[in-house]
Amino acid sequence: MTLDLQARAEALGQTLPPLLAEAEMLAATVMLGEHGRRRAGLGDExxxxxxxxxxxxxxxxxxxxxxxxxxxxxxxxEWQAAQSVTLWVDPSRSMAFSGSRDRAPKADRARLLALALAVLLLRGGERVGLAGAAPPRGGRGQILRLAARLAGEGEDPADFGAPATEGMTGHGRAVFLSDFLGPLEAVEAALSRAADRGVRGALCQVLDPAEEEFPFDGRVVFESMAGGLRHETKQAGQLRDRYLSRLAERKDRLSTLARAVGWQFSTHHTGSPVQSALLWLFRALEGGR
Structure with a gap:
């Protein structure tokens, strides 16, 4: 037990600084200036x-x-009351996928986006937390706590994740980062629970370019990351149109679910610049006020 704890601590120590440094560098590239709530109310400014x-x-x-x-x-x-923002980053095995050795897994991009967004919000005076893991708090210390949680987060053995809503503050904000390739009933249920608490926010779908383009042909064996699903075909190219149609339907469904409860939806590819996704997330939260 002691040796296992020590190994995990050492692994966390090696992972935390790069993740935090990259998130802070990413946040610095998004030139937002003074974090204004742009809303009349109680305040000094x-x-x-x-x-x-x-x-x-x-x-x-x-x-x-x-x-x-x-x-x-x-x-x-200017309105200056701090908001509480709860983040959920999908820990399921599906997020470990990468279609190329030159690209980081979806999970790495989702964690980076979550932590960079937290840096921006915390520096702006907001309170930020992780659903089911860390209650929303403010200050520099919370950045370190969130970085430690995200860097040390273990993989869920399930193929696909279900958004967690634990710890959400009533009338606060929330962000779900996932590939959303699992059953949509779980997403719908989570959005319904959030709406019941007056929580609004954003769904950010993180996909690998291979999942978006389906560049497969000939004989291919498709297998889920956890090994629970497997399909072999000798003519993968013939599946492309059906796959792309199903993916488009899923995106449309996610967008519809989000709009129904006052949330926003967007898809981000791990092969695209991360700055644009971070800026979209920040503006999505601002627009939900």
Whole structure:
């Protein structure tokens, strides 16, 4: 037991710094400036002037600004209450797939995206956590905790993952990162539970280019990462159109499920620049406010 714990600790120590360094470097490439909530409310920072409406208390009127016009203006401050954001990164065996030795597995890209997004949000004053693993908290220490959790996360023996909703804060935000190639009933159930709590967010489907393009021909043996599913064919090329049609239907279904509960959906390929996916995720969360 002691030797096993020591081996795991040493492995984590070797993995954590590169993952965290890469995530922080990725976050730094997304030039977002000051993290603005762009919403009126309680806070210290000036946001904008707006014309006074009937019923606005006199104490809210900015008399100096109003003196320069024929109408009264209210000085609004930027909303600065921290939000709680819960991340779920699919740990299933399906995420270990890579269609090329030159590309990292889907799981590596999903973890990098999750941690880089956490860095951006935490630096902006939000609270971030991992579903079922780490409750949402703020501060630099939380970045280290999340990095340790993600770097040390073991593989789920199942072929496909089911989104976890444990630890979500009511009326908070959430992000699910997965290939979403398993049964969609699990995704629908998780989105329903999130909606019941007033949680809104984003689904980010992470796929390898081979899963998107189906570049197979001739005799091929298809086998799931956990070995539970296996199919052999001598004419793989004839399956391409059917496969691409089924994949398109799945994406459309995921998009429909997301829209139904006020979430957003996007697909990211591990062969594409990661910065665009990170920026989309950040803006998806901002747009859900």
């Amino acid at each position: 000036f946001w904008q002037y707006r014309a006074a409406h009937p019923g606005d208390p006199a104490r809210l009127i900015d008399w100096r600004r109003s003196a320069r016009s024929d109408q009264h203006f209210v000085r609004e401050r």
